[in-house]
Amino acid sequence: MFGRIRAVIKATTLELVSEPLFFLLTISAVGVLTIASYLHVHQFGEPSRMARDVGLSSVLIFGTVFAVFSAIRVFRREIESGTLQMALSRPISRELFFLSKTAGAFLACIVFFVIVFSSTITTVVGAEVGKIHTETAMSAASHGHCRHDIMPETLWFVSLGVDACTVVLPLVFGAVLNRFARFRFTTTAFAVALVVSVSGCFYNIHLALVEFGDAVSFIPAYVKRILPVGVLLLAPVAVFLSAAAALSVKFKDNAVASFSGLIFLLFLPALGNYYQTQALHRGGDLPWSYVVWSFAAALPFAVAFLLMGVFLMRSKDVG
Amino acid sequence: MSNVIEVESVSKTFRDFWFRPTVKAVDQLSFSVAEGEVFGLLGPNGSGKSTTIKMLLGLLNPDSGNVKLFGKSPKTLAARSDLGYLPELSYLHPFLTAKETLRYYGGLCGLDSKTSRRRTRELLEMVGLADVANRAVGGFSKGMARRVAFASALIGKPRLLVLDEPTSGLDPVSTNEVKTLVKELVKGGMTVLMTSHLLGDAEDICDRVVILNRGVKVAEGAIGELGSSLSDFFLAKVGEGRKFEMAEFLK
Numbered sequence: 001m002f003g004r005i006r007a008v009i010k011a012t013t014l015e016l017v018s019e020p021l022f023f024l025l026t027i028s029a030v031g032v033l034t035i036a037s038y039l040h041v042h043q044f045g046e047p048s049r050m051a052r053d054v055g056l057s058s059v060l061i062f063g064t065v066f067a068v069f070s071a072i073r074v075f076r077r078e079i080e081s082g083t084l085q086m087a088l089s090r091p092i093s094r095e096l097f098f099l100s101k102t103a104g105a106f107l108a109c110i111v112f113f114v115i116v117f118s119s120t121i122t123t124v125v126g127a128e129v130g131k132i133h134t135e136t137a138m139s140a141a142s143h144g145h146c147r148h149d150i151m152p153e154t155l156w157f158v159s160l161g162v163d164a165c166t167v168v169l170p171l172v173f174g175a176v177l178n179r180f181a182r183f184r185f186t187t188t189a190f191a192v193a194l195v196v197s198v199s200g201c202f203y204n205i206h207l208a209l210v211e212f213g214d215a216v217s218f219i220p221a222y223v224k225r226i227l228p229v230g231v232l233l234l235a236p237v238a239v240f241l242s243a244a245a246a247l248s249v250k251f252k253d254n255a256v257a258s259f260s261g262l263i264f265l266l267f268l269p270a271l272g273n274y275y276q277t278q279a280l281h282r283g284g285d286l287p288w289s290y291v292v293w294s295f296a297a298a299l300p301f302a303v304a305f306l307l308m309g310v311f312l313m314r315s316k317d318v319g
Numbered sequence: 320m321s322n323v324i325e326v327e328s329v330s331k332t333f334r335d336f337w338f339r340p341t342v343k344a345v346d347q348l349s350f351s352v353a354e355g356e357v358f359g360l361l362g363p364n365g366s367g368k369s370t371t372i373k374m375l376l377g378l379l380n381p382d383s384g385n386v387k388l389f390g391k392s393p394k395t396l397a398a399r400s401d402l403g404y405l406p407e408l409s410y411l412h413p414f415l416t417a418k419e420t421l422r423y424y425g426g427l428c429g430l431d432s433k434t435s436r437r438r439t440r441e442l443l444e445m446v447g448l449a450d451v452a453n454r455a456v457g458g459f460s461k462g463m464a465r466r467v468a469f470a471s472a473l474i475g476k477p478r479l480l481v482l483d484e485p486t487s488g489l490d491p492v493s494t495n496e497v498k499t500l501v502k503e504l505v506k507g508g509m510t511v512l513m514t515s516h517l518l519g520d521a522e523d524i525c526d527r528v529v530i531l532n533r534g535v536k537v538a539e540g541a542i543g544e545l546g547s548s549l550s551d552f553f554l555a556k557v558g559e560g561r562k563f564e565m566a567e568f569l570k
Contacts, residue, residue, distance in 0.1 A: 007426025011412065011419075018414040082410030086471070089376045089404040089481075090427035091396040182453070184414070317333075318378040319369070319406075 004092045005100045012074050012104025017111065017190040019073065022066060026112050026193065027167045029062040030119045034163040037123045048127035053277050055120025056229060059113060060275060063237045066112050068260045070105040071244035072253050079249075085319045098313040102245045102306065109237055111194060117230045118197035119166055121223055122204045126159020128222070129208050132215050158207055162200035169196050228286045229276050235298040236274045240264065242302040246309030249316060274298075321390075323479050323510045324352035324375060329384030331370055331534075344370040346534045347384070352512055354478075357505055359525035360514040367534035368514035369407060372483050375512070376404055388479065400429070403477035407484040407514075409468035413457025417448050417467050420456055421474055428475030435474075442470035462493045469500070480504060482513040486520050498523055 016022055037051040078084040078101070087097060133156065174189035205223065208216050243263050247256045274294060279286040331345040345367040352358040360368045373379040374386055377393035388398040411420055418439055425435035443449045446466040451459075456467055465488075472480060485501070486494040501511055501524055515521050521528055522542060530538040 001429075003426050003429055003431065007423050010426075011415065011423050014419075015412065015414055081412075082406065082408060083412055085373070085376075085378055085406055086404065086410050086424070086468075087427060088378055089399065089402065090424065090475070091400040091402075091429060092427050093396060184455075315380075317380060319373045 001096070004096060005103075008087075008092075008097060008100035009104040009107060012101050013107045013111075014187065015074060015077075016070050016105060016108035018184050018187050020186050022070065022108070022112070023170075023186045023189055023193075025062055025066050025069075026115055026190070027170070029058040029112075029116045030163060030166050030193075030197070033058050033116070033119055033123055034160065034167075037127055038160070048124050048131065049281065051123040051127040052120065052226060052280065055116070055123060056226075056233065056275065056277055059116050059120065059230060059233050060236065060271075062116065063109065063113060063233065064240050064264065067105070067109050067237045067241035068244040068257065070108055071102070071241050072248050072256050074101050074105050075245060075248035076253055076256070079318075082319070088318055094313045094316075095310045098245070098249070098309050099306065102242065102309070105245065106238060106241055109241060110234075111190060113230075113234060113237070115166070115190075115193050115197045118201040119163055120230070121226065122159050122162045122166075122197070122201045124226065125201075125204050125208055125216075125219055125223070126156040126163075128219060129156035129159070129212060129216060132212060156208070159204055162196070162204050165200060166193055166197045169193075225280055225285055228288050228291045229280060232274050232276060232286070232291050232294055235295050236267070236271055239267070239298050239301045239305070242305035242309070246305045246312060249309055249312040321354055322351045322387075323354050323389060324350075324358075324512060325385070325387040325390075326350050326371070326375070327385040327387075329371070329374060329381045329386055331367075331374060331379060331381050344534050345374070345381075345531075348529075348531070348534070348536055349384075350529045350536070350539060352510060354510050355505070355508060356526045357501065357511045357513070357524050359521040359528035360512065360531065361516065361518065361521055361528050362514075362531035363516055365533070366531040368516075368531060369483055370534075371531070372481055372512075372514060375481065376402070400475070401478040403472035403475060403480045405468055405472040405480070405482045405485055407487060409461070409464040411456045411464055411467060411471075414455060416453050416455055417443060417459075417470075418452040420467055421471055424471040425474045430475065438474055438476075442473055446470045461488060462490065465489065465493070465497075469497070473504075477509070479510045479512065482511065484515055484517075485513055486515070486517060494520065 033051070033055050036054040039050075078087070088094060170189035170192040173192045174183075174185040177183035177188045178185040205219060208219060240260060240263065244256055244260045247259050251259065276286050276290075278284070327349050329345055329348050330343070332340045333342045333344055335341050348367070348371060350358075360371060362368050370379060374381045375388065375393055377399065386393055389401060391398040393399065412423070415423060421439040421442060422435050425438060430438065439452075440449075443452050446469060448463060448466055448470070451463070456464055459467065469485075472482075480501075482501070485497050489497065498520065501513070505511055511524075513521075513524065525542055527541050528539070529536055
């Protein structure tokens with residue numbers, strides 16, 4: 001059984017990370033985050049808040065879109081291309097197939113989440129360091145050191161560089177490895193984006209601590225506070241993925257997208273419980289127990305949608 | 320010899336979203352396939368061949384009647400464990416390479432990693448695609464894709480091979496290769512059920528056939544029993560109704 005599950009999850013995740021649209025969605029999220037954080041006029045003196053809120057919003061909004069379209073893609077494509085016939089003629093139950101495909105799509109969402117969330121952390125750290133730069137320069141100016149050229153540095157150049165590399169390096173490596181080694185372009189690009197975003201995040205924090213010492217010693221604790229807020233966003237993403245997966249068994253793409261939009265609107269009031277950036281504002285903390293209970297609260301909805309999907313798959317005439 | 324396939328009074332009507340009947344695809348069909356034989360399901364386009372196949376595979380639910388594979392319902396995993404299926408069109412994931420495709424279907428058949436790797440290597444050699452094992456199947460020609468699909472049908476070492484129009488759209492050389500392969504597999508003890516509207520291919524390979532027309536069985540028997548020419552017999556059974564329709568249309 002585990003061999004079958006692994007085969008389906010692997011093929012599904014590979015299908016999604018080979019899809020240019022999903023890669024575009026991921027680097028768009030990173031791009032939006034970087035650009036938004038560099039727009040001075042919108043930050044009202046709180047650049048890291050801007051970076052944090054835009055990053056977490058990107059995870060939620062882009063992540064939801066990624067989840068819904070992943071589910072549509074994996075199920076509708078199987079059904080319409082006929083590969084579902086090939087798969088279900090094998091000794092694998094329809095229930096297991098449906099659940100494994102959904103798990104594969106969720107794994108792709110996790111890849112997306114890690115890339116965008118790492119970039120969020122990188123940009124937040126960059127904004128905090130940038131603020132210190134600006135304050136230092138302005139302090140120097142106020143003590144008679146004439147600095148006519150002070151610009152508010154809202155983003156540290158290292159963070160900007162890491163974010164830019166998260167967008168550019170995957171494209172370069174993907175192209176080079178595709179050209180010379182026949183690697184899949186988008187899969188390579190996703191893998192490079194994952195490595196660059198995660199390693200760049202750690203490097204960024206490490207360099208900030210090395211260069212600025214005590215001035216930025218609060219950063220590791222700050223990042224630890226953002227972590228539960230980010231992980232919490234996976235709960236609504238999982239619910240929307242389950243809903244879209246179930247609907248995709250029965251309905252076509254446009255109908256699934258419309259129904260998913262409707263479900264999003266219905267759950268919008270509850271989404272506030274999962275978007276807890278306010279908890280971080282003014283030094284607040286989101287306890288991990290809240291995250292656990294929130295997942296538990298979302299679980300019945302995800303399970304209900306998954307059961308619906310299992311039922312629809314079981315009764316479906318294939319072919 | 321025991322029967323590998325038993326189809327008893329099976330009917331299937333397709334319905335629209337509101338459950339209104341649209342097409343009666345199969346009507347009270349019965350036949351059986353013994354172990355080790357090559358059985359042909361023949362008929363013109365739209366006669367219910369593919370629908371029958373899909374009911375045998377558990378992909379479609381019959382409205383009435385019984386279908387058994389190896390004495391079990393096709394819905395059970397045990398029945399499908401010994402089954403290999405080659406659909407009419409080569410439904411493959413275009414982003415997977417030939418090797419990955421076979422490994423994927425090997426995984427679905429429950430093969431462990433080592434066995435899956437070995438079988439993949441053997442089958443790619445057998446179908447002549449070892450040189451392009453790492454190329455995405457999306458870039459394959461029709462014949463190459465068909466060979467990958469054939470190999471994937473054999474990955475689990477099935478006892479029963481179900482071929483839906485196996486030679487449709489293939490050139491004469493590829494058609495001959497398929498026929499030779501089927502004969503070799505049957506010599507090795509495999510049971511084959513194939514559908515076709517190409518009577519020459521059926522005559523070359525099949526031991527027994529059932530002829531369908533509009534979902535109804537119109538003839539059944541061994542190849543030699545149905546007259547000296549299968550195509551004449553087929554036209555006699557199936558063509559009459561069509562001539563009548565054409566006459567009505569032309570009035």
